[in-house]
Amino acid sequence: MKIGEAAATSGCHLETVRYYERIGLLPKPQRTGSGYRAYSDDDVRRLRFITRGRELGFSLDEIRSLLQLSSDPGLSCSEVDQLARTHLGEIEQRVKELSRMAKELRRTIVTCSKDQRKDCAILDALWCEKSPTTNSAPKPRKSRAMTDVHS
Amino acid sequence: MKIGEAAATSGCHLETVRYYERIGLLPKPQRTGSGYRAYSDDDVRRLRFITRGRELGFSLDEIRSLLQLSSDPGLSCSEVDQLARTHLGEIEQRVKELSRMAKELRRTIVTCSKDQRKDCAILDALWCEKSPTTNSAPKPRKSRAMTDVHS
DNA sequence: GCTTGACCCTGTAGTTGCTACGGGGTTTAG
DNA sequence: CTAAACCCCGTAGCAACTACAGGGTCAAGC
Structure with missing residues (x-):
C-alpha cells in the first residue's frame, strides 16, 4: 500500500504520515524499486492507532508511551x-x-x-480595571522616578 | 513603569510583552536613557486588554480586530x-x-x-479495526500489486 | 571603589502538530 | 507519447509563546 492510500484509509493527511515517520512514531516502511513507501497492514494499523489516539486528544508523546506500553510483553x-x-x-x-x-x-x-x-x-x-488574580510587581527597589524618558 | 512591573501587573510573562510588541500588538514604548522600555498607564491598560482577551480565548488576531474596533470613533x-x-x-x-x-x-x-x-x-x-468515518482510498488505479519491495 | 545581584537589552532558536511549498521523478491511462 | 496522478526530499510556515546566550545598567552594601 502506497502512502496516499495508507493516509486515506487511516484518515489522516499524507504529509502527516511522513511527519510521523520523521519523528519516529511510525517505523520507516519498505520501499518499492522506485523509492515509493510501501506500507504493510501492520504499519497501517499502527497509523490508525495513532490517529485514533489523536482523536481522543492524546498528545503524540502520550501516544508514543501507549505504543510502547502496548508492545510491552510484561503487560x-x-x-x-x-x-x-x-x-x-x-x-x-x-x-x-x-x-x-x-x-x-x-x-x-x-x-x-x-x-x-x-x-x-x-x-x-476587556478594558475593565479588574486586576489580574494574584500578581505582585517585582519589588520596585525604591524605583526613583524614571524621568529621563527620551524619544 | 519598566517591563517587569508591566508584565506582573497585567499578569503575563515578561517575554510575552516583548513578543506582543514585536508582532505589533503593543506599540513600541518610550525608552529610558539607558534603553529600558518605559510603559505608560495606557500601554499597561492595552496590555491588560490583550491578556483579558486571551483569558477569554480570543486569538491574537481577534484581539487585534477588537482593539481596532475599539479605537474606531465610528463605533x-x-x-x-x-x-x-x-x-x-x-x-x-x-x-x-x-x-x-x-x-x-x-x-x-x-x-x-x-x-x-x-x-x-x-x-x-485504540487498536480496534473501526474504520475512520468517511474516507475513500485515492482510486488505486487498478493498483497492480507492489511486489518489487526491496531492502 | 568594587562587587553582587536584580533587572534590562537584542537576537535567535525551540516548542507542538502539523501543513504547504518548490522542484523534481515515476507510473499508467488514453 | 503525453498528460494526469501520484510519489520523493528538504525546508519553511503557522500560533503563541518560551528559553536561551551573551551582553549592559543600576542601586546597595562592604
Missing part, C-alpha cells in the same frame, strides 16, 4: 490506565475552563446587545 | 458583537468535542479497570 495495564486517567483529567479541566469562558462571553454578549449605542459591554469587559 | 458595536458571537460558537464547539472525548475515555477506562489482566480495553479501543 502493564495499570500504566496505560494511569496515563488515560491523567489525560482524562486534563480534558475535563480544559472543558471546565472553556465552559467558564463561554459563560462569561455569553453574559457579556447579552448585556451588550441591550444597549446598541455608545458603550459596548464586550469592549468594556 | 461599530455590532461588529464587536459579531466577532464575540462567532468566537463563542467556536468555544462551544470545542467544548462539545472535548466532552465527547472525555465521555469516550471515561467509558473505556471503566471497562478497562474491570479486567485487570491480559487485555487492556484502552489499548483495544
